[in-house]
Amino acid sequence: MGRMIFLIGESLVNLRRNALVATGAILAVFISLTLAFGALVVNELLRLNTIGWQQGTHIIAFLKDPDQGGLDAASQVAYRDEVMAWEEVETVHYVDKAGAYEEFKEIFSSRPELIEVTDPLKLPASLRIELQSIDLYRDVQFRLSADPVVREVRSFGEQIEQLSTISRVLNVLGWGLSLVLGLSAIILISNTISLAIYARRNEVSVMKLVGASNWFIRVPFLLEGLIEGVVGAVMAVLTVWLAARNLNSLGETIQLITLNIPARFFFRWGVVLVLFGATVGVAGSLLGLSRHLREVDS
Amino acid sequence: MIRLDSVTKVYKGGTVAARDVSLNIRRGEFVFLVGPSGSGKSTLVRLLLRQEMVTRGTIWVAGKDITRLPAWKVPYLRRSIGTVFQDFKLLSTKTVSENVAFALEVIGRPRSAIRSQVEQVLELVGLEDLGGRLPDQLSGGEQQRVSIARAFVNRPLILLADEPTGNLDPTTSVGIMRILDRINRSGTTVVMATHDHAIVNAMRRRVVAIDKGQVVRDERGGGFEKAREAVEPNGAPSPQQNLPLSPDSDKPTLPHMDS
Numbered sequence: 263m264g265r266m267i268f269l270i271g272e273s274l275v276n277l278r279r280n281a282l283v284a285t286g287a288i289l290a291v292f293i294s295l296t297l298a299f300g301a302l303v304v305n306e307l308l309r310l311n312t313i314g315w316q317q318g319t320h321i322i323a324f325l326k327d328p329d330q331g332g333l334d335a336a337s338q339v340a341y342r343d344e345v346m347a348w349e350e351v352e353t354v355h356y357v358d359k360a361g362a363y364e365e366f367k368e369i370f371s372s373r374p375e376l377i378e379v380t381d382p383l384k385l386p387a388s389l390r391i392e393l394q395s396i397d398l399y400r401d402v403q404f405r406l407s408a409d410p411v412v413r414e415v416r417s418f419g420e421q422i423e424q425l426s427t428i429s430r431v432l433n434v435l436g437w438g439l440s441l442v443l444g445l446s447a448i449i450l451i452s453n454t455i456s457l458a459i460y461a462r463r464n465e466v467s468v469m470k471l472v473g474a475s476n477w478f479i480r481v482p483f484l485l486e487g488l489i490e491g492v493v494g495a496v497m498a499v500l501t502v503w504l505a506a507r508n509l510n511s512l513g514e515t516i517q518l519i520t521l522n523i524p525a526r527f528f529f530r531w532g533v534v535l536v537l538f539g540a541t542v543g544v545a546g547s548l549l550g551l552s553r554h555l556r557e558v559d560s
Numbered sequence: 561m562i563r564l565d566s567v568t569k570v571y572k573g574g575t576v577a578a579r580d581v582s583l584n585i586r587r588g589e590f591v592f593l594v595g596p597s598g599s600g601k602s603t604l605v606r607l608l609l610r611q612e613m614v615t616r617g618t619i620w621v622a623g624k625d626i627t628r629l630p631a632w633k634v635p636y637l638r639r640s641i642g643t644v645f646q647d648f649k650l651l652s653t654k655t656v657s658e659n660v661a662f663a664l665e666v667i668g669r670p671r672s673a674i675r676s677q678v679e680q681v682l683e684l685v686g687l688e689d690l691g692g693r694l695p696d697q698l699s700g701g702e703q704q705r706v707s708i709a710r711a712f713v714n715r716p717l718i719l720l721a722d723e724p725t726g727n728l729d730p731t732t733s734v735g736i737m738r739i740l741d742r743i744n745r746s747g748t749t750v751v752m753a754t755h756d757h758a759i760v761n762a763m764r765r766r767v768v769a770i771d772k773g774q775v776v777r778d779e780r781g782g783g784f785e786k787a788r789e790a791v792e793p794n795g796a797p798s799p800q801q802n803l804p805l806s807p808d809s810d811k812p813t814l815p816h817m818d819s
Binding site: 470472473474478479 | 665
């Protein structure tokens with residue numbers, strides 16, 4: 263216990279002596295992980311929104327009425343089962359004319375005059391289709407359009423595809439920048455440790471002379487890197503979490519999209535990022551130690 | 561306690577610092593390593609500490625062949641060897657007590673044991689009242705006492721001193737030698753590399769003279785001047801050869817080493 267207190271004390275002394283350089287290393291970890299976590303959050307937002315839109319519906323197929331050459335209600339249900347059997351399709355929800363009218367009333371609840379003039383029988387029944395993968399939307403859209411019982415096919419595939427592209431670009435950019443900045447963080451931490459070793463070369467030399475074990479000499483420097491990595495990561499997690507909370511309150515005024523990311527997401531990825539920060543810190547320390555500790559006399 | 565068998569050390573660039581050195585130092589002995597600058601004294605000290613590796617030969621310390629010691633065991637070797645240097649190697653940001661305690665902290669001694677051991681050893685070197693001072697608030701002699709206290713606090717089997725009086729005036733050097741003598745009398749083997757004629761001549765202990773990396777004289781109860789004679793066989797013997805330092809000389813006497 264006493265030994266651990268001694269080692270932690272030595273690490274804190276290191277940090278205090280190299281406060282400026284240590285701050286630089288912490289900021290490097292902070293910026294890189296903020297970018298990475300930010301990219302993750304944006305990605306999650308896009309995922310939540312693309313899934314959330316239309317309750318997961320990727321395609322809506324409006325069906326013809328029987329008098330237009332379409333199917334009667336019972337056959338429409340059978341047709342739903344037929345579409346459900348397609349391998350590209352995950353689920354199909356059948357909305358009959360009455361359901362369509364209820365939905366219409368809900369959507370246009372602020373415009374009662376429109377509801378009043380709309381004939382419930384004029385609204386078509388529809389199939390709300392969720393696909394196994396959004397990439398399959400073109401095939402399914404084509405098959406449905408070719409079917410004479412289908413009046414019109416609307417797909418959210420294009421919009422979702424565009425958002426997916428944006429998401430992918432953001433991911434690549436975010437992770438790419440994070441990687442580059444993460445490497446800079448490792449190098450910065452390594453330099454911090456090198457400076458710490460230089461500043462404490464007399465102590466290290468005396469430690470070696472009086473028989474301190476190699477690990478005993480290394481641990482304060484490893485702890486220093488660890489602290490820098492963890493502090494930077496915690497700052498990044500807190501920053502992104504606070505930003506997302508502000509976005510969430512903004513989202514309350516924007517009805518169309520959700521900006522509410524579950525706490526579970528932040529907890530899970532927060533832990534991962536702090537562990538990553540710790541790893542970056544220790545890796546930087548080890549690099550610095552391997553480069554400079556041997557140079558200290560004895 | 562220490563045995564060197566045909567030890568040769570050649571540095572990069574071809575400088576031979578030790579050439580076929582064989583030496584046997586028994587437990588409790590006090591040995592002076594003397595010789596001119598660059599003769600190889602400090603290299604021998606570094607070899608004993610495993611700060612350098614031998615090029616050829618074997619070194620035994622406390623029954624262990626340290627030339628074959630794996631790197632991770634070197635710290636354990638150093639725990640059995642106290643070291644004192646000309647430049648003291650004290651930590652300027654730590655007090656006297658902290659400097660001494662540092663040697664025990666880094667090897668994981670419990671705090672309670674550290675406190676009592678530090679107090680005892682500071683008393684031994686006569687610094688019991690200066691424990692709270694920083695090194696730069698002390699004289700050179702006091703700093704060297706702290707260095708000795710740190711080297712001895714762990715009660716090592718061997719104490720290696722490389723020019724411990726090199727930076728000190730003659731009077732202060734006497735005080736340092738008294739402490740080293742007391743430590744030696746407690747059973748610790750002391751090996752001291754020095755240039756100090758007066759001290760070697762006054763102490764009359766075993767003298768190992770080295771020149772150009774070779775042992776040129778190994779004499780019990782010897783003096784420094786005789787070593788010079790051996791190193792420079794054609795040189796005239798010094799008038800002070802084998803004589804204890806007199807009160808009239810430019811160096812003080814060491815009248816009662818155990819006082």
